[in-house]
Each structure stands twice: as C-alpha cells, then as structure tokens.
Amino acid sequence: MALTHLQQLEAESIKIMREVAAEFENPVMLYSIGKDSSVLLHLARKAFYPAKIPFPLLHVDTNWKFREMIEFRDRLAKEYGFDLLVHKNPEGMAMGISPFEHGSGKHTDIMKTQGLKQALDKYGFDAAFGGARRDEEKSRAKERVYSFRDKHHRWDPKNQRPELWNTYNSQVNPGESIRVFPLSNWTELDIWQYIYQENIEMVPLYLAKERPVVERDGTLIMVDDERMPLAEGEVPQMKSVRFRTLGCYPLTGAVESTASNLTEIIEEMLLSTSSEREGRVIDHDSAGSMEKKKREGYF
Template identity: 60%
Template sequence: MSQITTVFAAAISGLEAEQVWNTERAYAHLNQCGQADSKRTAERRLNGCGLLPTELSDVLLRDEKDRRLNTLVLAWALEQARKRRDRVLFAQLSPLPTGKPCLHANDARGARFWVPLATLDLPALRNAFAALQQNIGKPLAIFPHGALVGLLHDAGDMPEIRFCPQAYLPVMSAGIELPRFGTPAVRPLGELSAHLKRLEAESIHILREAVAEARNPAMLYSSGKDSGVLLHLARKAFYPSQPPFPLLHVDTGWDFQEMYLFRDLMMRESGMEMLVHSNAQAIEKQINPFDHGGGLFTDITATQALCQALEKHKFDMVLGGARRDEQKSRAKERIFSSRSATHHWAPKSQRPELWGLYNTRQQQNASMRVFPLSNWTELDIWHYIYLERIPVVPLYFSKPRAVVVRPEMIRVVNDGRCRLLPGEQIQIRNVRFRSLGCYPLSGAIDSEATSIEDVLMELVNTHQPERQGRLDDTDSAGSMEKRKREGYF
C-alpha cells in the first residue's frame, strides 16, 4: 500500500462508523493532509487506493445470486421515484482498504457516497441509510446490488427511505423442514378429525392400490398445494421406504419463479427423483400465452407435453392431485380414469366405482390417470396442511406484490416477459393465490391472509370458487372438458 493510500486509509479507519463520506469531504480531508490540491487529484487518489467500487446503474443491478432484476417493475419503480422527486441511489457493499465493511452508493449522475459500518448486519445498515438520508436532505429511493440485497430482504421502508423488493427475484429459505413420520411429533398441532382421517385413509389406500396394479407409475408434481398434500400422503403411504415412483413436472416455461425455486428445494429435501419435461417444439416456436392465447398455449405446452412425457417414459399409471370440487368437468372424473392409447378421455366410457372397488385393468398401450384427492375439498386440503405441517409455496400467502389490475383478473408482474396494455400501470397490492398455474393465466386475489390460520378463516367466509382467476378455465365454453378429452390431466 502506497504512502498516500496509507494516510487516507488510516484517516478513514479513524472515523466513527455510520459517518457519511462523499468526494467533497474526501477532497477536504486529503487537502488538509497535503495529499490533494484539487478535486480532480482527490478523485484520482480515491481511485488509486481502491476505495470506490465500480459505479452502478439500473442496467448493472444484480441480486445476491447475480440474477438480473425484473426489468418491468424496476423501470416502474424508477419512474415512481422520479415522480416523487426522490433521490435515486444504487447501493452496494465494498470493504475499505483497511478491511472495514462499508456501504457505498451512487446516483445516476455519478455522485458518490460511502458510510463505514461498525458491523455488517441489518441494524447497522438501517443506521447507515438513515445517516445517508439526513446528509443528502431528501427522500431516498434505494436500489441495492449484490450481497446487500440478501441483507435487506426484511428491511422494510424507513422514514424518508423507500426500497422496492418487488423488483428483485424471489428467494427461498435454505431448507424446508419436512414432517418426520414414525415419531411421536407427527401431529404436534392436534389430531386429525374423523373426516380428515377418513380422507387420509382413502387416499393412502388409492395410492397403494395404484402402485400394486401399475407396471410403471409416476406422480405429477407442480409445486402447488394439492401436489404438496399428495406427495406428503405418498411419503406416508410407503414409509419408511421412499415412494416407488418418480415425480414428473410438465414444465410450460411460464410457471411462477417461486414455484421453480420451491420445486427444487422440495426435491433436495425429500430425496425423490424428479423428471422434468417440456415440449421442445413449443420452445422452438416461442409459443406463449400472450401471442397465442391461453387455449392454444395450454394445449401445446401442457396437454401435448404431458402426452409426450407419458410416451417417452412409458408410464401406464399417473397419479395427480386434481379434486372434484375444483371444476365441474373434473367432477365427472373417476378416481381411476382410463385413457385410450392416444391418451384421450371419454366420459361415457368410464367404469363404475361402487363400494370403493376400482377396476384397474387396461387395454394394450392404454394408460390410466389416478386421483387420490378426488373427494377432498379446498378447505380439507388447507386443514390437512395446517395439522400435518406440510410446506407450501409462499404464493399462497398475502404480501405486497407488483400487479396490474384488469376486469377479468389481478395479474402479478412475475418477470420481464409480462405484457402490459397501453396506459396500464403497475400497482403494489397485498395479494395471494388460491390456485396456481402459469403466471399469465393465474389471477391473484386481494387478501390479508399471511398464515395458514388466516387462509382457513378466509376460506370459511368466502363464496367465490377456487379457480375464479384461472383464465385457462374460461377462454371458451367447455374449455376444461375439451382439453381433458384431448389428454389434459
């Protein structure tokens, strides 16, 4: 380290933590030490000692996992900040030459600020931002970068200081605590009611019956609440062994980001095999719900992709989490639903299921769909999730999310591919989802339910159907039944 750097670094390290520096103050200090006779010289000294990190802009912003931000929400947040006349600062962490942690910030015009930190934690950062705001004397709109993003996830807005967490991609906690079967604490929150015990026993019986009769079974997994309950029941049905089948995710490429993260985390924790299949032709032709409509999009990326996966892996029996109360065409479905060799569904050809007896015989090259949750309701699912402590994706709970409000739905601006209508404005609203699918086709609801208990109370008092916001159910009359006849699950 040069003499100039040593002098400057020693001066910096001697200052109190959370004291705001800028180039003006650095010049005054270097001039007093005889190390700079002009501001330009002071800037060269700062750059020479490696004090200042690379200047940030909205294009360079990344999160703690080096992922780009949601460009639509970021552009909206910057526009809102400028309308409010907030001082927009891009912030990052970079140590001082002495090794002390330091908060750095710059605006779009190149003004630089830095605040030495006593400790690298949220309280110290909040104090540093407060000192920065008082020094500048204007409301601030802070856009963090890199490792700083991870430290500010739970920061919340401060007086005269705004953050926009909706512009950043979601993260999941490092691990999920899965229920441990065969221990006294399986149901720490209370015993299952007689009704839920009967549903659980019926579903476990169906799972075991299906596996006993199948040559090559698989279970669909989408990261939704029904998939989570079905996976939980399967793990319980075959405990202490793993369920004797893989999980299959038919990936349209348009699921919510949280669903992908939750899927990967669940697979790591459960130790089960996960097969992921997408329609390669849909990817090649860039089939999407905005340009091609929900009906065609769902047919190509979901129905055709599922049939391709069944053909590829030769699955003869596929388990799924559909329930009869979800949608009227699903109410026609048998628990063991036979499909033709081309995976088509014929409602009039379904077999009777009397006294809990199931006909699992299949014609050559035919397959069967099995629905162990057929007799469950949405309220049953959530009550069971609560009592069994089954992990669910955070999209089911309310939080401030970036949305656009349309007459037919509230759409979350999930990523930069979302299309906004002319003149349409993004809003931040407390919303959650009751039913999850591809994000352009799944509508959110206004809600304050932030826990399973809140969700249960909300469901008891609602009269709206579960799939009220699913555009793929309403794109045309009888669309769900038409897709089911063509092979949709």
C-alpha cells in the same frame, strides 16, 4: 376409536396410492407444485415410509410458471430426495409459444396437454397420479378415481367404469393408461385443514403479501418477470394479494387478501362463496372448456 374426517380422507388416499403402486408396472405422480400436489406428495411419503416413494414425480414445465414455484420444486426435490422428471415440450420451446403472443388456449394445448402426452409416451407410464378434486370444476365432478385414457391419452366420460364403494378396476388394454385421483373426495377446505394439521410446506404465493399486479379484464395478474408486456400507460400497482390456485403466471389471477398465515387462509375459506378456479384464465376460454381439454389429454 373412530377416525376423524381428515383421517378418513387420508386413509382412503393412501390406500389408493398403495393399490396403484402394486397393480401397475410404471406409475408416476404428476407434480404441479401447488397445494394439492404438496398434499399428494406428503401422502405418498406417508404411504411408503420408511421406504422411498416407489415412483418418480413428473413436472410438465410450460416455461411460464412463477419463479417461486420453480425454486420451491427444486429445493424440495433436493431435500426430500425424490426422483424428479421435468419435461418441456421441445417443439413449443422452439416455436417460442407464449400465452401473451399465442393466447391461453394454444399455449395450454401445446405446452401442457401435448407436453404431458409427450412425457407419458417417452417414459411409458401406465398410471399417472394427479391432484384433481371433484369440488373444483363440473367436468372433474363426474370423473372417476381411476380415470381411463385411450392410447392417445384421451378421456371419454361416457366410457368409464363403475366404481362400487372403494373397489377399482385396474385392468387396461395395451397402450391404454389411467389417471388416478386420490384426492377426488377432498374439498379445498379439507386441503387447507390438512396442510395446517400436518404442517406441510407450500409455495409462499398462497400467503398474502405486497406484490406487483396489473388488472386485466377484471383479473389481477402478477408481474413476475420482465417477459410480461405492459400496455401503454399500464403501471404495476403494489397490492396485498395471494393465490388460491397456481399455474402459469400470466394465466393465474390473484385475489386481494390479508391472509398471511394458514389460520387466516382457513378463516377466509369459510367465508368464501366463489370457486378457487375463478382465477384460472384457461377455465374461461369457453363453456365446457375444461372437459374439452380433458378429452384431448389434459391433466
């Protein structure tokens, strides 16, 4: 019997995970708590069932994630019993780096990029699974499934290996590593349909609900805690919103929506003409900013 589209994607992703687990000495899964990470975690549990996932999950915590994300992360780690590593850049924490005071670029570089590189060096990981997809953004569209990084964790898009059909070259020199993207060929719609099909639990922020938001430069920012400074006369408004992508709450825009369940999200997706990453403030820093970040060692 022929496999469905989602079954083919699932089989490809599971094959990649098993291959990396067999070929590399110390792999890790980067866990950002979003919908793609939730699918990645589900696939990993399937790939190695009934055994435990044979590698830890790493969350690079910027200290500015939505509170619901952290609560969800901690609860799932306890319920599923996976090994969870949480890393915060100690220098960034000591400096009090904030997206409000220091800007999105500096905050992302210090708390995300440098924090990730610190964690990879600290634990000596030689392969890191990520949930990036090629349909998300133009620099990710040209990234390989096995994305090679030099000893400084930098990505050189002009120095990547060919991937013929489903054959991947896992040979790395001492000090080098790879980022592995099992969801490369999935789309946002595939992700949501798979979440629906497999009944995967996700952070409630993806579902529409009345939430306090302020509008800044055309972007709806949710007021998630008391650390968010309000301008003079600025008052949070309660609006029915949800998030198509999740990150640091001051840098993640909400969309007005009434989609409060998976069926409604999928229906909304079918009519959408914009990218899910339009809500990511860091993607608007400058032209080619995502590729620049990836060259510096970003996810």
